[in-house]
Amino acid sequence: MADTIIRPHVLMMSEITADGKLTLKKGASSKILMKYMAHETEILLHETRAAYDAIMVGANTIRIDNSFLTVRLVPGKSPIRVIPCSMADLPLNSNVLGADAPTVIAVCETAPKDRVDALRATGVNVVVAGKDHVELPLLLHILAEKFKVKKLMIEGGPTLNWHMLHDKLVDEIRLIHLPFIVGGSDTPSLVGGMHINTEDEMIRLNLKKFYLCGSNLVSEFDVLYAQGIKS
Numbered sequence: 001m002a003d004t005i006i007r008p009h010v011l012m013m014s015e016i017t018a019d020g021k022l023t024l025k026k027g028a029s030s031k032i033l034m035k036y037m038a039h040e041t042e043i044l045l046h047e048t049r050a051a052y053d054a055i056m057v058g059a060n061t062i063r064i065d066n067s068f069l070t071v072r073l074v075p076g077k078s079p080i081r082v083i084p085c086s087m088a089d090l091p092l093n094s095n096v097l098g099a100d101a102p103t104v105i106a107v108c109e110t111a112p113k114d115r116v117d118a119l120r121a122t123g124v125n126v127v128v129a130g131k132d133h134v135e136l137p138l139l140l141h142i143l144a145e146k147f148k149v150k151k152l153m154i155e156g157g158p159t160l161n162w163h164m165l166h167d168k169l170v171d172e173i174r175l176i177h178l179p180f181i182v183g184g185s186d187t188p189s190l191v192g193g194m195h196i197n198t199e200d201e202m203i204r205l206n207l208k209k210f211y212l213c214g215s216n217l218v219s220e221f222d223v224l225y226a227q228g229i230k231s
């Protein structure tokens with residue numbers, strides 16, 4: 001289904017340290033690292049949000065970072081905020097449930113009704129996209145068809161990034177490189193999930209652009225999903 005569905009164009013955008021980490025340690029908010037982004041790069045992030053119809057992060061990022069996911073530093077409209085949360089157990093005081101921008105929470109058929117009702121009572125859209133967990137290809141199809149989303153950006157975390165890549169739903173990647181090393185074998189990195197077993201499973205990227213934005217290196221890739229990496 002992933003290859004043939006009508007779905008938005010997808011950009012994965014992340015701030016990563018020189019050792020590929022997304023945050024200081026497991027369970028820590030990435031807002032601590034983001035404080036060290038150059039102002040020009042913060043502007044780039046907000047300009048990108050303003051240029052996209054929707055922005056998605058995983059439920060755990062909301063639990064840990066309590067992000068707003070709005071456009072604040074540049075003029076422009078905030079994108080629709082999309083959070084996959086299979087069992088509808090997002091804290092009801094999450095900032096994404098506020099009125100700053102429209103929000104879509106994706107749940108599965110078995111999500112408890114009282115939690116779904118509590119989310120709906122905050123004014124957000126709740127969509128059912130899967131039987132016992134949120135199926136991302138189906139969710140992207142719903143976003144395209146029902147919410148007219150043509151361009152979707154995802155801002156992590158590693159679990160969502162891995163599932164999106166695994167389902168072949170990512171078209172482009174833009175990385176903001178932060179000049180720090182944080183270490184930690186269990187510190188979240190750009191892509192989590194399961195390891196691969198052979199080199200044929202590596203996902204091939206095509207580096208298309210790199211530039212300095214303030215003091216931060218920014219790199220941009222196309223995702224090719226070629227069979228294997230043999231050249």
Ligand SMILES: NC(=O)c1ccc[n+]([C@@H]2O[C@H](COP(=O)([O-])OP(=O)(O)OC[C@H]3O[C@@H](n4cnc5c(N)ncnc54)[C@H](OP(=O)(O)O)[C@@H]3O)[C@@H](O)[C@H]2O)c1
Pocket residue numbers: 013014015016021022023025026027028029030031033057058059060061062064065084085086087089133134135136155156157158159160161163164188192
């Ligand atoms: N530097 C950056 O750019 C950046 C950006 C974002 C996040 N982060 C960091 O990343 C960390 C959180 O990452 P994380 O890997 O723990 O969590 P995550 O990717 O933010 O969220 C994953 C959760 O999303 C829900 N989900 C529902 N359906 C899903 C599906 N089909 N595929 C994937 N996820 C689905 C699941 O929670 P349920 O089981 O509850 O449904 C899943 O556990 C935090 O430390 C945060 O600070 C960094």
